[in-house]
Amino acid sequence: MRVGENLNAALHGLLESDPSAYVIGEDILDPYGGAFKITKGLSTRFPDRVLGTPISESGITGLAAGLALCGDAAVVEIMFGDFVALAFDQIVNFAAKSVTMYGSRLPIRMVVRCPTGGGRGYGPTHSQSLQKHFVGVPGLSVYEMSPLHDNRAVFDAMLASGGPCVFFEDKILYTRRMNDVGDLFRHDVLPGAEDVARVFLEDPEAADCVIIAPGGMVDRVVTAMRSLLLEQEVTCCLLVPSRLYPFDAEPLLPVLRGARAVLVAEEGTAGGTWGSEVAHRIHRLMWNDLRRPVALVNSADSVIPTAAHLERAVLVQDSTIHDAVLEALRD
Amino acid sequence: MTETGAAVLSARRADDDDLALLLLIRHFELALLDLFGRGELNGTTHTCLGQEYVPVALRRLLTGADHVFGNHRGHGHYLARFDDPAGLLAEIMGREGAVCGGVGGSQHILRDRYVSTGVQGESLPVAAGVALHLKRTEPGALACVFIGDGTWGEGAVYEALNLVSLWRLPLLVIVENNGIAQSTPTTRQMAGTVRARAEAFGVRHHGVETSDLATIRDELAPLVAAVRAGEGPLVVEFATHRIGPHSKGDDTRDPETVRRARDNDWYRLYGEADPERFERADQAQRARVDAIVREVSARPPSRWRP
Ligand SMILES: Cc1ncc(C[n+]2csc(CCOP(=O)(O)OP(=O)(O)O)c2C)c(N)n1
Ligand SMILES: [Mg+2]
Numbered sequence: 068m069r070v071g072e073n074l075n076a077a078l079h080g081l082l083e084s085d086p087s088a089y090v091i092g093e094d095i096l097d098p099y100g101g102a103f104k105i106t107k108g109l110s111t112r113f114p115d116r117v118l119g120t121p122i123s124e125s126g127i128t129g130l131a132a133g134l135a136l137c138g139d140a141a142v143v144e145i146m147f148g149d150f151v152a153l154a155f156d157q158i159v160n161f162a163a164k165s166v167t168m169y170g171s172r173l174p175i176r177m178v179v180r181c182p183t184g185g186g187r188g189y190g191p192t193h194s195q196s197l198q199k200h201f202v203g204v205p206g207l208s209v210y211e212m213s214p215l216h217d218n219r220a221v222f223d224a225m226l227a228s229g230g231p232c233v234f235f236e237d238k239i240l241y242t243r244r245m246n247d248v249g250d251l252f253r254h255d256v257l258p259g260a261e262d263v264a265r266v267f268l269e270d271p272e273a274a275d276c277v278i279i280a281p282g283g284m285v286d287r288v289v290t291a292m293r294s295l296l297l298e299q300e301v302t303c304c305l306l307v308p309s310r311l312y313p314f315d316a317e318p319l320l321p322v323l324r325g326a327r328a329v330l331v332a333e334e335g336t337a338g339g340t341w342g343s344e345v346a347h348r349i350h351r352l353m354w355n356d357l358r359r360p361v362a363l364v365n366s367a368d369s370v371i372p373t374a375a376h377l378e379r380a381v382l383v384q385d386s387t388i389h390d391a392v393l394e395a396l397r398d
Numbered sequence: 399m400t401e402t403g404a405a406v407l408s409a410r411r412a413d414d415d416d417l418a419l420l421l422l423i424r425h426f427e428l429a430l431l432d433l434f435g436r437g438e439l440n441g442t443t444h445t446c447l448g449q450e451y452v453p454v455a456l457r458r459l460l461t462g463a464d465h466v467f468g469n470h471r472g473h474g475h476y477l478a479r480f481d482d483p484a485g486l487l488a489e490i491m492g493r494e495g496a497v498c499g500g501v502g503g504s505q506h507i508l509r510d511r512y513v514s515t516g517v518q519g520e521s522l523p524v525a526a527g528v529a530l531h532l533k534r535t536e537p538g539a540l541a542c543v544f545i546g547d548g549t550w551g552e553g554a555v556y557e558a559l560n561l562v563s564l565w566r567l568p569l570l571v572i573v574e575n576n577g578i579a580q581s582t583p584t585t586r587q588m589a590g591t592v593r594a595r596a597e598a599f600g601v602r603h604h605g606v607e608t609s610d611l612a613t614i615r616d617e618l619a620p621l622v623a624a625v626r627a628g629e630g631p632l633v634v635e636f637a638t639h640r641i642g643p644h645s646k647g648d649d650t651r652d653p654e655t656v657r658r659a660r661d662n663d664w665y666r667l668y669g670e671a672d673p674e675r676f677e678r679a680d681q682a683q684r685a686r687v688d689a690i691v692r693e694v695s696a697r698p699p700s701r702w703r704p
Binding site for chain 1: 440441442491492496499500501502503504505506515516517518519548549550551552553579580581582586587588648650699700702704
């Protein structure tokens, strides 16, 4: 099953099992079924709870918050994640604040879905990875889609969290297969952390290097792990959290302790990254046990160009990760 | 929005220059879809097939001092301003000679007083700022911004309309109402009308129902002159027709709707009005675009550093 199909099935399942659930967004109705076809079939089955909207990202995100205020569950599709910037106020100043700013806890069950990332030549305003801008907002959780996490379980977790969530979906993943980590590696769930998937060779706690990365990076990291193993005899263990923020590093410690290097890889551009937040948490917990500081791998400090050859030079590639691992292992 | 009766029957008039430009844009857009179809273009693009006449009609009403804001469907906007199909194609293909080094691509272009970006609605407040600047420093010049009907869903549009009306700024808003936004018919995304919305802000509105360049220019000349004279902003709404897909291969409209759009295609109407001259011009522009595609495709990749 493709990741996009898994996500589509999750939305079908959510609407089916929760009669208070809505899915809202631009051009999401059948037969079009959304710019990336993730909402295919939803409006045909649930016409009164799947709403195609005008081009009004701020308005529809506020609308979702209103539904959530009344106890409904609302999923908003932002056609390209870049446009979530238009909904920033509704997410940060209303939805996230409302959970606690009225003096008692107010559940806000809403998910803002953001098709994210580059590699498709859509250009500077349609290719960004804006996760970092939502890190550290009280009351707000940041999740990322992954080929190693069933989307229905992730949606259940997001809606059960009681606070608004922004869900980043690397567009490249839609057409990738679920649970595909190639023929060399195995994957499982990290003991003690249900939402962290783990990809490894034999013994996850004996890897030379641990790479922490969100779902959108899985393909690239696994490709790098493969070349590192075959060309350099370097073993890596990949940890993929579904929830990026708040981030709990505690359950990762047993795996991290055995490694000679720890890296965080993400597609977002350099500066104020999610990775620096993760690194900081790890440093606080195990500074004295680390051979060297956690290394950060991210895209260049740049707009995402349109032309394929220029885009490639800006975005993190598997070779970027490969080189960064070797660099981090150098004595 | 289908043109009826007299409007359809009245001959379309264009001089050789206008006709050449109309057809250049048409063949440029067809060439892009063809390149995509053959897997030779990366990313996405929005063609203005059916709407070419809008920027062509406007170009004689604008001056070099005016700022123009194109949008996502902006190849015609650019080509009506600059006779530079090779530079635009190079931009879209990421080749040497690209207008913006291949960084911006189809939707993000800056050249002299022309700018476009890919986020709907963003350009209106920016154009208001440009209009404010022009009002003080270059009275008589204006900012012209192209937007679609669907873009009226964005709140920024109304914040800008309020500002430009309050301050009587020289802003010309060109609405290309093609009856659809991506897959959503205007009737399913717009309550009320563009006219009533403009008028609610005290902004003058003029509707254009024809694709006849001479008629459009006659209607608009005095209205645009009033904007230049400081009488405040103007919204011009073209009832137009998107005859191609939103981007590529993503047209879910029923065949009847597409057929109606095609019936209104200026290309057909102009062709019928003056078949021989049209045919010659059509061949010439097709050949010109073919040559440009060959030449630009052979260029090396553009260069740029982050
Ligand atoms: C803020 C924002 N939301 C959504 C989009 C995606 N999008 C690009 S074009 C488009 C439809 C625009 O419709 P309209 O304004 O009528 O222009 P048309 O495409 O018909 O020329 C949409 C939804 C966008 N580019 N920016
Ligand atoms: Mg439209």
